[in-house]
Amino acid sequence: xxxxxxxxxxxxxxxxxxxxxxxxxxxxxxxxxxxxxxxxxxxxxxxxxxxxxxxxxxxxxxxxxxxxxxxxxxxxxxxxxxxxxxxxxxxxxxxxxxxxxxxxxxxxxxxxxxxxxxxxxxxxxxxxxxxxxxxxxxxxxxxxxxxxxxxxxxxxxxxxxxxxxxxxxxxxxxxxxxxxxxxxxxxxxxxxxxxxxxxxxxxxxxxxxxxxxxxxxxxxxxxxxxxxxxxxxxxxxxxxxxxxxxxxxxx
Amino acid sequence: xxxxxxxxxxxxxxxxxxxxxxxxxxxxxxxxxxxxxxxxxxxxxxxxxxxxxxxxxxxxxxxxxxxxxxxxxxxxxxxxxxxxxxxxxxxxxxxxxxxxxxxxxxxx
Numbered sequence: 001x002x003x004x005x006x007x008x009x010x011x012x013x014x015x016x017x018x019x020x021x022x023x024x025x026x027x028x029x030x031x032x033x034x035x036x037x038x039x040x041x042x043x044x045x046x047x048x049x050x051x052x053x054x055x056x057x058x059x060x061x062x063x064x065x066x067x068x069x070x071x072x073x074x075x076x077x078x079x080x081x082x083x084x085x086x087x088x089x090x091x092x093x094x095x096x097x098x099x100x101x102x103x104x105x106x107x108x109x110x111x112x113x114x115x116x117x118x119x120x121x122x123x124x125x126x127x128x129x130x131x132x133x134x135x136x137x138x139x140x141x142x143x144x145x146x147x148x149x150x151x152x153x154x155x156x157x158x159x160x161x162x163x164x165x166x167x168x169x170x171x172x173x174x175x176x177x178x179x180x181x182x183x184x185x186x187x188x189x190x191x192x193x194x195x196x197x198x199x200x201x202x203x204x205x206x207x208x209x210x211x212x213x214x215x216x217x218x219x220x221x222x223x224x225x226x227x228x229x230x231x232x233x234x235x236x237x238x239x240x241x242x243x244x245x246x247x248x249x250x251x
Numbered sequence: 252x253x254x255x256x257x258x259x260x261x262x263x264x265x266x267x268x269x270x271x272x273x274x275x276x277x278x279x280x281x282x283x284x285x286x287x288x289x290x291x292x293x294x295x296x297x298x299x300x301x302x303x304x305x306x307x308x309x310x311x312x313x314x315x316x317x318x319x320x321x322x323x324x325x326x327x328x329x330x331x332x333x334x335x336x337x338x339x340x341x342x343x344x345x346x347x348x349x350x351x352x353x354x355x356x357x358x359x
Contacts (some may be wrong), residue, residue: 065277066273069273069276069277069280069281070273070276072280073271073276073279073280087279089280089281090280090281125275185278188274188278192274193272193274194272194274235271235272235275238279239279241279241280242279
């Protein structure tokens with residue numbers, strides 16, 4: 001892209017009748033590139049700053065990454081408030097308007113179908129955490145007591161391991177039954193989640209935004225597994241990141 | 252469109268007091284560590300110094316598997332590369348870029 005001074009950063013796809021508004025990454029205006037019934041929400045960006053070499057560097061810059069990720073997300077959320085959106089991942093960059101049009105043209109029918117499917121839907125995240133029960137702090141008084149306790153602890157650990165897998169699976173199934181589509185993603189480690197409790201489930205659920213069944217399912221799971229140390233956290237509404245098939249994800 | 256009128260448990264972020272956790276945002280916008288989109292193709296695993304958090308994000312799948320919590324492996328979305336299309340594409344990209352492929356990396 002030596003000749004091109006600017007490239008196009010694409011946030012996602014909306015219907016061609018959408019009115020773009022506000023600003024996106026780096027406070028750049030958000031614009032529309034339409035092709036047929038669908039259009040990409042874009043910002044013009046300097047090509048040298050969003051080339052592969054530059055991005056490799058910038059993705060290592062934590063402050064830049066956080067700011068850009070949030071601006072990307074905010075732009076999509078703003079659009080989502082008024083229209084269905086097919087969200088793209090961070091740093092989906094096209095060398096030119098023509099290249100972006102090629103993509104929109106090649107995937108127009110698939111994108112239009114997906115927009116219809118996502119109309120009035122949002123993605124909700126549900127995470128389940130398990131608090132490991134605290135151990136008996138009293139020192140064992142004899143060798144026999146020590147051995148008995150070791151054995152009991154091993155049995156409890158086995159039981160907890162079985163429970164965690166079963167609880168995660170049952171929770172996901174119940175939540176999926178209350179949603180139009182569902183994905184189970186790898187649980188985040190404590191360093192990421194910021195919680196010492198172990199994450200058992202990291203699910204994403206596609207629901208109608210006026211449908212309360214998922215919230216009901218979370219409440220039911222809380223009564224079922226809460227007494228055994230499981231808590232649930234709901235996040236969102238998100239753009240439907242987890243429900244965009246890879247073939248229309250901006251490639 | 253009024254979003255989630257009947258979802259009282261949802262913590263609203265738009266205009267709400269609690270911004271989404273960065274990890275949750277990154278998890279979604281980074282697509283499990285691989286940016287393959289548009290005209291720019293970057294495998295985040297190849298980025299040397301990538302922030303600790305993202306490394307954890309990418310590593311979390313393997314770590315969970317170690318712990319025996321890998322039942323979601325049956326989830327079609329997570330196996331979406333199992334037809335080999337994405338892997339094949341990645342391998343070709345890696346070879347073209349002269350980077351070590353996934354197999355070579357795991358042999359180290």
